[in-house]
Amino acid sequence: MGRWGPDARGRLEAAALELYTERGYEQTTVAEIAGRAGLTERTFFRHFADKREVLFGGSTRLQDLVVGAVERAPDTPAPLEAVVRGLEEAGAFFQQNVGRLRRRQAVIDANAELQARELSKFAALASALRGALLRRGVADPAAGLTAEAGIVVFKTAFERWLGETGQRDWSSLLRESLDDLKAVVAGDEAQADPP
Amino acid sequence: MGRWGPDARGRLEAAALELYTERGYEQTTVAEIAGRAGLTERTFFRHFADKREVLFGGSTRLQDLVVGAVERAPDTPAPLEAVVRGLEEAGAFFQQNVGRLRRRQAVIDANAELQARELSKFAALASALRGALLRRGVADPAAGLTAEAGIVVFKTAFERWLGETGQRDWSSLLRESLDDLKAVVAGDEAQADPP
Numbered sequence: 001m002g003r004w005g006p007d008a009r010g011r012l013e014a015a016a017l018e019l020y021t022e023r024g025y026e027q028t029t030v031a032e033i034a035g036r037a038g039l040t041e042r043t044f045f046r047h048f049a050d051k052r053e054v055l056f057g058g059s060t061r062l063q064d065l066v067v068g069a070v071e072r073a074p075d076t077p078a079p080l081e082a083v084v085r086g087l088e089e090a091g092a093f094f095q096q097n098v099g100r101l102r103r104r105q106a107v108i109d110a111n112a113e114l115q116a117r118e119l120s121k122f123a124a125l126a127s128a129l130r131g132a133l134l135r136r137g138v139a140d141p142a143a144g145l146t147a148e149a150g151i152v153v154f155k156t157a158f159e160r161w162l163g164e165t166g167q168r169d170w171s172s173l174l175r176e177s178l179d180d181l182k183a184v185v186a187g188d189e190a191q192a193d194p195p
Numbered sequence: 196m197g198r199w200g201p202d203a204r205g206r207l208e209a210a211a212l213e214l215y216t217e218r219g220y221e222q223t224t225v226a227e228i229a230g231r232a233g234l235t236e237r238t239f240f241r242h243f244a245d246k247r248e249v250l251f252g253g254s255t256r257l258q259d260l261v262v263g264a265v266e267r268a269p270d271t272p273a274p275l276e277a278v279v280r281g282l283e284e285a286g287a288f289f290q291q292n293v294g295r296l297r298r299r300q301a302v303i304d305a306n307a308e309l310q311a312r313e314l315s316k317f318a319a320l321a322s323a324l325r326g327a328l329l330r331r332g333v334a335d336p337a338a339g340l341t342a343e344a345g346i347v348v349f350k351t352a353f354e355r356w357l358g359e360t361g362q363r364d365w366s367s368l369l370r371e372s373l374d375d376l377k378a379v380v381a382g383d384e385a386q387a388d389p390p
Binding site for chain 1: 372380381
């Protein structure tokens with residue numbers, strides 16, 4: 001497959017993740033990523049602004065998927081339920097990429113700059129979800145608060161999912177996280193005895 | 196007051212905010228900030244790592260204040276209530292600095308790098324709140340979810356407070372934001388008609 005191959009982007013993502021895992025994010029150059037993928041630096045920069053963004057291309061696809069699902073959801077469910085149903089749509093993408101997503105998270109967790117970028121991506125997702133809810137006729141402050149609550153559910157479920165050994169699927173982890181959030185926000189969560 | 200004056204830090208913060216507001220964050224140098232404060236660059240770097248951090252010194256003080264209050268709170272309230280009471284402690288600090296905090300937010304809102312730094316500060320506050328809850332005997336996942344929910348309440352209330360013209364105080368805005376979060380998480384928030 002040449003540099004115009006339809007999967008140049010995917011090959012660059014795979015090569016970058018391999019190199020970040022093998023020798024660390026800081027120590028890897030764009031030239032090395034392109035070389036590992038059998039492509040040129042020029043091709044790399046046609047797809048990604050820099051070596052950081054290679055790790056976050058999937059975030060944009062995820063956002064489009066989830067926001068689209070929220071916009072298309074039937075009008076009936078409560079706003080947070082509509083968001084959680086939208087987040088459920090990410091399950092197939094996650095399941096197909098479980099190994100890659102675990103390695104990616106390990107790279108991010110080891111680097112403060114990447115963690116900051118991940119926070120920005122979550123903030124962008126919250127903003128996009130709020131926009132989708134506003135278009136569904138949900139008013140602020142409910143739209144903004146529902147989007148923020150959805151991000152809390154998403155982050156909690158995603159962390160659990162990455163730590164799972166395949167026993168439970170994305171949807172059940174999302175539901176569990178939603179139930180846990182409902183309990184703490186309602187104040188039902190009993191205070192444990194001090195240690 | 197000389198460079199060893201007890202308020203060198205405060206003078207540098209005030210000078211930086213003046214300059215960022217007058218000519219923009221990007222266009223301001225550390226030398227200019229130090230000059231405006233009547234101090235040297237050397238003194239600046241004794242207090243702050245760089246010109247970005249001048250805007251976030253207050254975040255650390257806020258975190259110490261709120262986390263300390265959560266740790267000292269009586270054992271009885273539900274965890275999220277303990278967090279909100281901790282956040283209430285910030286009211287006096289906010290009220291004394293309302294003009295400065297509004298100008299600071301305008302500087303942050305105009306710059307993507309500063310917005311990213313603000314997100315990192317919120318993440319650090321969430322992490323510190325989770326730690327305080329764990330020390331109070333709250334187990335995970337409740338500790339982590341309560342901390343995240345507390346940050347959502349804080350951000351919502353703070354945005355409202357900055358936009359207020361002095362009609363309502365910090366505590367009542369916090370309570371209102373908590374009630375709004377409770378409503379959307381419980382699913383009570385009625386879906387409005389589509390526009």
